[in-house]
Amino acid sequence: MVETQIIPRNIKDRRVLEAMLTIPRHLFIPEEALWSQAYSDFPLPIGEKQTISQPYIVALMTETLELEKTEKVLEIGTGSGYQTAILSMLANKVYSIERIGLLAARARKVLDSINCSNVVIKIADGTLGWPEEAPFDAILTTAAAPEIPQCYIEQLNIGGRLVIPVGEEYSQTLVKIIKTKEGIIKQEMGGCRFVKLIGRHGWKTEDTL
Numbered sequence: 001m002v003e004t005q006i007i008p009r010n011i012k013d014r015r016v017l018e019a020m021l022t023i024p025r026h027l028f029i030p031e032e033a034l035w036s037q038a039y040s041d042f043p044l045p046i047g048e049k050q051t052i053s054q055p056y057i058v059a060l061m062t063e064t065l066e067l068e069k070t071e072k073v074l075e076i077g078t079g080s081g082y083q084t085a086i087l088s089m090l091a092n093k094v095y096s097i098e099r100i101g102l103l104a105a106r107a108r109k110v111l112d113s114i115n116c117s118n119v120v121i122k123i124a125d126g127t128l129g130w131p132e133e134a135p136f137d138a139i140l141t142t143a144a145a146p147e148i149p150q151c152y153i154e155q156l157n158i159g160g161r162l163v164i165p166v167g168e169e170y171s172q173t174l175v176k177i178i179k180t181k182e183g184i185i186k187q188e189m190g191g192c193r194f195v196k197l198i199g200r201h202g203w204k205t206e207d208t209l
C-alpha cells in the first residue's frame, strides 16, 4: 500500500509513511470478508452507512497537519478509528469525536487492542468542536462540511492547522487552514469526496434541527 499508492503520490513525511506501515488497517474493518481489500486504493464500508477513508487520503490529510509528536490534536469523525490510530503515533494526544455510538465503541476496542493509549473518544456532535479541551494544535475533519464551522478556527492555537473537506454533498475541496496572529491562511488541496458532516454547524437532518 505505502509503496504502490502513497509514495508515488508524493507523500514524503517519513513519520506518516512509518505510521502507515505500522498500523494494521484490516483490523479497523468490521467485516472480515473485506480484509483482503483492506490495503487497496479505495474506501470501504464500516457499517452505519459510513466508510473507512482511502489510504492515500488518510496519508495526505495527516501529512498536511505537519505533526511532530508534541501536538494536541482534535479529530472529528472517528469512524473506524484507523485515522485516529495514525494520528496517535504522530501526536502527543488525540481527542476524537464520533456521532454514532456503535462506531465509537468499535473504534475504542480496536485502538485498545493495539495499545493506542493516548486517544480519548467521545460520542457527540463534532461540529461544535471540543471547547473544554481547546485549544488544539491541529484539527482534522473526516466528514465534509457545507462551510467551515467557525468554532474550529476559534479552538485552534496560533500556528495551528486545520484540514477539512468543504463543499457540496457529492463533491468537495480539501482545505487547509493555518491560524496566525494576523488571521487565517487558506490553501486548497484538491478535490475529494467524503460522507457528510452532520450536526448543528454541518449538514442538517431531522434529528439535528
Ligand code: SAM
Residues within 6 Å of the ligand: 046, 050, 051, 052, 053, 076, 077, 078, 079, 080, 081, 082, 083, 084, 097, 098, 099, 100, 103, 124, 125, 126, 127, 142, 143, 194, 195, 196, 197, 198, 199, 202
Ligand atoms: N477517518 C475515518 C476512518 O478512517 O475510518 C473515516 C470516517 S468516515 C469517512 C466519517 C465519520 O464522520 C463517520 O463515522 C460519521 O459518523 C462521522 N460524523 C459525521 N458527522 C459527524 C459529527 N457531527 N460529529 C462527529 N462525527 C461525525
